[in-house]
Amino acid sequence: MSSNILIARQGLAPLLVLALGAILVMHFIGFAESLFFWGLALLVLVIFRDPERQILSQPLSVLSPADGRVMAVEQTQDPYLQRPCVRISIDMHPYGVFTTRSPVEGKVLEPPRAPVDAKNPHGVWLQTDEGDDIVLVMNKGRLHNKPQCYVRFGDRIGQGKRCGFVHLGGRIEVFLPGDSLPVVAPGSTVRAGADAIASLKHV
Numbered sequence: 001m002s003s004n005i006l007i008a009r010q011g012l013a014p015l016l017v018l019a020l021g022a023i024l025v026m027h028f029i030g031f032a033e034s035l036f037f038w039g040l041a042l043l044v045l046v047i048f049r050d051p052e053r054q055i056l057s058q059p060l061s062v063l064s065p066a067d068g069r070v071m072a073v074e075q076t077q078d079p080y081l082q083r084p085c086v087r088i089s090i091d092m093h094p095y096g097v098f099t100t101r102s103p104v105e106g107k108v109l110e111p112p113r114a115p116v117d118a119k120n121p122h123g124v125w126l127q128t129d130e131g132d133d134i135v136l137v138m139n140k141g142r143l144h145n146k147p148q149c150y151v152r153f154g155d156r157i158g159q160g161k162r163c164g165f166v167h168l169g170g171r172i173e174v175f176l177p178g179d180s181l182p183v184v185a186p187g188s189t190v191r192a193g194a195d196a197i198a199s200l201k202h203v
Contacts, residue, residue: 011048055160064190080111084178092169105159135175160193
């Protein structure tokens with residue numbers, strides 16, 4: 001991982017406002033009085049940190065889309081593409097990095113359907129150049145906040161590239177082709193873009 005720490009776009013505005021407030025208070029009142037605002041600015045920087053990652057380069061690997069803990073790995077039915085699949089569920093760390101990254105390189109498509117009982121998740125269908133179909137689902141965050149998506153249907157995205165943000169984290173699900181080979185198990189800790197969660201099977 002790179003030591004160069006960045007900040008997610010969602011944190012830029014509050015960080016700038018707090019930094020400006022700290023500078024004004026320091027200039028007109030005093031340094032001691034500005035420490036409160038500097039402390040809040042530091043807190044925003046920590047909450048919205050978005051470090052660069054050394055993206056794993058390994059053919060046919062599916063990368064973790066989020067920092068967190070694997071909660072489930074199971075064979076089930078894909079509710080978006082209506083096919084047998086491998087579902088990997090990841091619970092994002094509440095104090096971790098909240099940016100999500102694309103698990104594969106490919107084209108962003110709109111899933112033909114969403115589950116009837118879905119509570120406003122954001123599902124994105126990613127299709128690789130080899131024709132593998134992966135569905136990435138970002139569910140609401142811990143504050144029931146709506147996930148933010150950085151890509152649009154029709155875009156092309158690189159593996160490990162930033163694709164969304166879930167403030168304070170949430171549950172991320174990846175629906176893979178049914179013959180995919182998981183390389184993680186429930187309880188595994190993973191980092192977005194840096195750790196593989198499965199391997200696609202090609203003959």
